[in-house]
Amino acid sequence: MSTHSIQRPAAPRPDSDDAQVQSPAADGPTPEDVQPVAYENLDRFLTGLITVGPIVALGFAGWQLWDGLLHGYDVLVFAIMYLLTGLGITVGFHRLFTHRSFKTYPAVRFVFAVLGSAAVEGPVISWVADHRKHHAFSDREGDPHSPHVDHGTGLRGILRGLAHAHVGWLFIHTARGHRERYAPDLIADPVVSFVDKTFFVWAIGGLAAAFGLGYLIGGTLTAGLTGLLWGGAVRMLVLHHVTYSINSLCHFFGRHTYDTGDHSRNLAWLAPFSLGEAWHNNHHAFPTSAFHGFGLRQLDISALVIRGMERLGLAWDVVRVAPERRATKSFAA
Numbered sequence: 286m287s288t289h290s291i292q293r294p295a296a297p298r299p300d301s302d303d304a305q306v307q308s309p310a311a312d313g314p315t316p317e318d319v320q321p322v323a324y325e326n327l328d329r330f331l332t333g334l335i336t337v338g339p340i341v342a343l344g345f346a347g348w349q350l351w352d353g354l355l356h357g358y359d360v361l362v363f364a365i366m367y368l369l370t371g372l373g374i375t376v377g378f379h380r381l382f383t384h385r386s387f388k389t390y391p392a393v394r395f396v397f398a399v400l401g402s403a404a405v406e407g408p409v410i411s412w413v414a415d416h417r418k419h420h421a422f423s424d425r426e427g428d429p430h431s432p433h434v435d436h437g438t439g440l441r442g443i444l445r446g447l448a449h450a451h452v453g454w455l456f457i458h459t460a461r462g463h464r465e466r467y468a469p470d471l472i473a474d475p476v477v478s479f480v481d482k483t484f485f486v487w488a489i490g491g492l493a494a495a496f497g498l499g500y501l502i503g504g505t506l507t508a509g510l511t512g513l514l515w516g517g518a519v520r521m522l523v524l525h526h527v528t529y530s531i532n533s534l535c536h537f538f539g540r541h542t543y544d545t546g547d548h549s550r551n552l553a554w555l556a557p558f559s560l561g562e563a564w565h566n567n568h569h570a571f572p573t574s575a576f577h578g579f580g581l582r583q584l585d586i587s588a589l590v591i592r593g594m595e596r597l598g599l600a601w602d603v604v605r606v607a608p609e610r611r612a613t614k615s616f617a618a
């Protein structure tokens with residue numbers, strides 16, 4: 286039996302374990318579910334900029350490659366920045382803040398909120414509200430980014446659905462999770478609330494860090510600039526599309542091991558790049574589990590980080606799902 290209660294998100298209980306996080310709604314969404322947007326055109330412009338900008342940068346990067354200006358230290362800066370900001374999203378925004386899979390010190394919460402913000406996927410509380418709403422209405426009306434709802438039929442419908450789930454939904458504000466409704470616990474958290482309000486500082490800070498790392502490792506201004514390109518723009522592009530792929534590909538392709546009532550899938554090849562998030566069917570079956578990969582054969586780098594933090598005393602109350610409980614939702618059972 287799952288501990289995830291079957292309740293509408295109409296009555297979120299911030300004190301409860303995961304009531305407002307992933308309770309499937311019995312009826313459709315209400316207007317109160319949707320976060321209003323203050324500056325829609327500005328928001329669309331910025332979303333377009335951070336989506337298209339890195340692609341332009343990648344074109345420039347290709348030109349750079351031809352010119353022989355990609356160095357070993359650029360790859361190193363890319364790897365460090367990708368891992369840090371990626372874990373900010375997976376361990377921080379997703380497992381810690383959205384699903385409360387483990388507990389930790391306020392200082393560690395601050396670090397993960399900052400690292401996740403540097404990934405430039407939006408302020409932490411908005412990210413969490415959207416994602417909790419995704420779990421509440423998974424692949425039904427009200428899901429902010431389902432590839433399966435209202436996209437038509439046939440190949441055209443499939444492609445439209447995938448495009449919407451991948452990136453199109455970011456340009457639409459009619460189904461976003463309302464912050465007060467879906468993340469009252471984080472609004473009340475002074476640490477997370479502060480990082481949320483100062484989002485742009487950390488987003489730009491991530492780019493400055495890429496420049497600084499390049500300069501430190503390469504030792505020249507040019508190294509700083511190529512560090513900014515690879516560890517900033519290209520890193521942002523790759524991480525964005527890996528995160529988007531969880532919403533699009535992982536609700537379409539892969540294995541459906543657990544009966545979740547939605548279209549979530551486990552997509553093994555994406556697991557290493559997504560730092561473990563591609564075990565998405567496992568995750569929809571057991572949303573509060575700190576580990577998305579089950580067993581040694583399902584690589585989950587974020588789970589290894591949480592386990593390491595637990596050993597060091599930096600994480601506690603780590604949520605684990607016993608194999609017997611997993612079996613109750615498995616199609617193989």
Ligand SMILES: [Zn+2]
Pocket residue numbers: 419423531532536549565569
């Ligand atoms: Zn999902």
Ligand SMILES: [Zn+2]
Pocket residue numbers: 379383384416420568572
């Ligand atoms: Zn989730």
